[in-house]
Amino acid sequence: MAVVFIPAQLRELTGGARRVNVPGRTLREVIDKLDAKHPGLKERLLDDEGEALNPYIEIAVGDAIATLGLLTPVPKDGEVHILPNVSGG
DSSP states (O other): OEEEEOOGGGGGGTTTOSEEEEOOSBHHHHHHHHHHHSTTHHHHHBOTTSSSBOTTEEEEETTEEOTTGGGOBOOTTOEEEEEEOOOOO
C-alpha cells in the first residue's frame, strides 16, 4: 500500500492523520481510495471537472513531481506527498 502524506491544510478531512495508507497503482486510484476513506479529499485535490490535479497543489510520488498527473504510476509501497503551492510576494 502507498503511504499518502497529508499536509496540515487537509488534515481536518483525515481526522488529524498525517499519513494514510491506501492501495492503488496510479495516482487516480490512490486518490479514489483516499477519498473513500476520507470524503472531501478528492474534491480538494482535483480540478472542477475531476479530470486533472488541482492547479494549486503539486503531488510527488517518491521523490518526483507527478508530471503524468492522475496517470502517474504509484509503486506498491510508494510514498505520495501532497504539496500545497505557496505563493507570496
